[in-house]
Amino acid sequence: MSKILIIGHLNPDTDSITSAISLSYLQNKLGKNTEAVALGKPNEETQYALNYFKTEAPRVISRASDETKEVMLVDHNEFQQAVSDISELTVLAVIDHHRIANFQTINPLYYRAEPVGCTQTIILKLYKEHGIEIPPHIAGLMLSGIISDTLLFKSPTCTDEDIKAAQELATIAGVDLNDYGMELLKAGTNLSGKSAVELISLDAKSFEVNDKKIRVAQVNTVDFNDIFSRKEEIINAINEEISSNHYNLFLFVATNVLDSDSRIIALGDSYLSAERAFNIHLTENEGFLKGVVSRKKQIIPQLTVALSEETVSQ
The missing domain is CATH 3.10.310.20 (DHHA2 domain)
Structure with missing residues (x-):
């Protein structure tokens, strides 16, 4: 069975990287052979979440067709935000919460897009629909994506579904939602060393x-x-x-x-x-x-x- 790569968007943020990880874990539990990869290194905020929940960052790629013909996309759909050789790949699934633009496929696919504040809120539903238990470290990464994308529920993109998902995931991860949330957001504001x-x-x-x-x-x-x-x-x-x-x-x-x-x-x-x-x-x-x-x-x-x-x- 060939490996399926699960990929977030270019210049990945916390939702993009953690969604690839959480969806890959789910798909592997469902019998598929997948790997979460990234189109860039984690930023400080994302790295804080990865370190906190003791998870290795996905390896960074620039092309996918050299090692697979099948991918799943998370947190994006527009081809200008995707892996460089996206036109050479078969997109099996998209899990996203953005507008749909500049996107087309030859074959049918699984497409899940919902108007919520974070891709992880949708992925939590997938875990529940398939009856798959979420380990604490995966729950923590999913929570991190929601906190990041909703700015700890201050963003107008935030919905009641995001808040409920975050509360549930915080319980599984064993963290205080507000305390961890503020520390995560502050980690992402340390820009002193950036050119x-x-x-x-x-x-x-x-x-x-x-x-x-x-x-x-x-x-x-x-x-x-x-x-x-x-x-x-x-x-x-x-x-x-x-x-x-x-x-x-x-x-x-x-x-x-x-x-x-x-x-x-x-x-x-x-x-x-x-x-x-x-x-x-x-x-x-x-x-x-x-x-x-x-x-x-x-x-x-x-x-x-x-x-x-x-x-x-x-």
Whole structure:
């Protein structure tokens, strides 16, 4: 039996990596031969969770077709966020909580997408549906994904299902939900050792709107000054990315996990789309987004509308 690789998205976050691990454990219990792999190294937050629950990080790959023809995708579906040779692979399943875009397959597949705050909330349902017991360390990793994606339930993407799932998983994992949650989020805000290039790449996703290439990068912090004291360095790194990859808009988002607000830097020939998207005025390419924490719900949809209206007006 050939091995099936279970893969999260590029620049993986905590949900992406831990979902690959938890789904792989489930699939193996169901008789399949799977391995969780990643399209990048864990960030500090993810590594904190892996260390806490004594789990080895998945090995990092850049291609999959050299070792398998079958994959399962977690926490993403858009091909620009997937493994580089995704078009050469058979996608057996997708477990996701994002919009569906730029995705098609030749063969039928299992597709599970639900409007919840985290992929792990869906995977918990799969464990229950198949009657598979969740070990404490897997429960802890699943909990970590929910805490990360919902910012400990502060994100507007968070649902009652996510909260109930987190409470259940915390009990199995044997941790205090709020205490562990705050420590996990704080671990992800330690950016002092990161270069500007690393900062704008840690958690970045690309998408297209009417042939315009958009890049949205997001980092978490407990003090905006830790990031914006390096604004010139960050802008230079972003402009290098725009030049190399021909992005029309690069939006860098710093989110304060304590106050649930964000500050942005918008660059590229379509940078003014950020003003229309968020109804703000940019000063030296910088703006403040009150109450905005979710890229999925409060940033990308608004940018999509603004960029679409911009194209129509032209």
